[in-house]
Amino acid sequence: MVMAQVALPSWNDGAAKQRIVAFVEQVTNPSSPAFVPAAQRIATFDNDGTLLPEKPVFVQTAFMQKRVAELVKENPKLGELPAFQVFLERDPYYRQRMSKEELIHLVLTTHSGMSEEQFQTSAQAFLAEAKHARFGRLYTQLAYQPMLELMDYLKAHGFKVYICTGGGTEFVRTFAEELYGVPPEQVIGTPIELEFSITNGKPGFRYLNSFAAPFNNKKHKPMNIQRIIGRPPIIAVGNSDGDIEMLKFADAQAAGLAILLRHDDAVREYAYEEGAKGALASAKEHNWLVVSMAGDFARLFPGDSSEPSLPAPVAAALMLESLAYP
């Protein structure tokens, strides 16, 4: 119980924090019936909306906007495609009408035709300068402080922490090590196909115009966890319907904890249930740990005070404004 006060300082003392600490104490205590050897302590975290804000757009969508601008500069004809016009802010309302094929084409066009080094350079330049529309900070300054502490707390207790995201493997790897302390081999995402070549003795990869595996979402999360890790997570953390299968996978282990972050904080972040209704229903049915951003997080972003930073009506107005972003 002393531990519970020292650990996770940006979590309010409450049922959520207590349940996490109690779970970790059980699985790490060799004399507990729920003990899990260190090699089997796998934790998997979703990324967008779980570790970083996903509103008004995913950070990778903001990166795509930058890439669209670059590509149109090189090849103005591309700017005539309706999907590209969305990102050039010429026709933001086309977004709702965009087909799946157009979206895939957009993702592939903005992520391919580059060497791995060029991709990294482009993504890192974006991350070094692009600021979140509402918060006015770099995306890498917007990881939820309580989640950073949870990852550190788990690592300190022998857990191997993975990111398991629908986002691009190569994109998330450009910041996961510095931001989360998660090395590239612990990032599972949706990979762009690549080709290997050796030119003048220098080996390299080039991203091709296709995906190397299906979208890492829903059932593909447990499938890829099995394929790449080969062990189930005993803690899984998510925030949306795309995480349901991964959360069930963890929850169904002999000792397993499924954590669902609920975005109910219009003051400091956003309040929404779209895309998470199925997950919230599953959480209720299976008694998963639902973490309330408003109630359980004492501090949201690194460096914030532990008080809400804006009066609720101001924040709500800002949220509506930023959600109008393409």
Add this chain to the structure above:
Amino acid sequence: MVMAQVALPSWNDGAAKQRIVAFVEQVTNPSSPAFVPAAQRIATFDNDGTLLPEKPVFVQTAFMQKRVAELVKENPKLGELPAFQVFLERDPYYRQRMSKEELIHLVLTTHSGMSEEQFQTSAQAFLAEAKHARFGRLYTQLAYQPMLELMDYLKAHGFKVYICTGGGTEFVRTFAEELYGVPPEQVIGTPIELEFSITNGKPGFRYLNSFAAPFNNKKHKPMNIQRIIGRPPIIAVGNSDGDIEMLKFADAQAAGLAILLRHDDAVREYAYEEGAKGALASAKEHNWLVVSMAGDFARLFPGDSSEPSLPAPVAAALMLESLAYP
């Protein structure tokens, strides 16, 4: 230099051992220009022929033979297929005429239609009883002792050791942790497609009748290393033409060591160059470290004395005999 005598006791003191020890000392010495931070010390080992004998057949081929017998017992009609007859030892010579499609069908049929647990049980039962045709020992007693020591030596110097094999990911995982101390998340192979389901609250995987990714061989080794690890190996160890691209990948790093094991030991194992001629030529061209099984390994299998166990002509005769195995 004192280190070199303590480390790698089953390696003869010679140029190969010296080059390995010198390389590891350089990349782990913070004041060396070749220093590599621990997080980037990735080593990748091929499996068949690099860590275990691959003659007369791969261990997984012997497993397939057991599975063929089981499947034919359940469904005798399967035994009429020519590819199955090879494994029933009714028509061993058909093997040379077997098409790629027949081989793929055989691999998929013997590895699918089972849950993950059933597959593990089957593979572990095989490994617990099947003995190598020539050596009369369990396959898990035939890991090359010098390679086990090399893996331990690298781990003790902060390396993360991966298996990167053409063999089935799920098959190699059934023994990699116990035999090599390599956990499942550090086994990269050719994965069988799987499906995820939750039945009565219990999550599980079932192997389907297809591969989830291309054969992890040749250029697919670096591609899968990039996709799964996201960092290049600075040491790669192989023995055949299927390892050339992986060896080039390691060799071309600023500090990189490519190691090719040469099977030139008809006395204690086998002497052959088939399937390795391209790799041997590349090794010569690029000055890779060629390790001679006959000359560099003081002891071959765990528990062996450090003297060759059989006179050369006897061993050669045994080799010919065992190569006639299907």
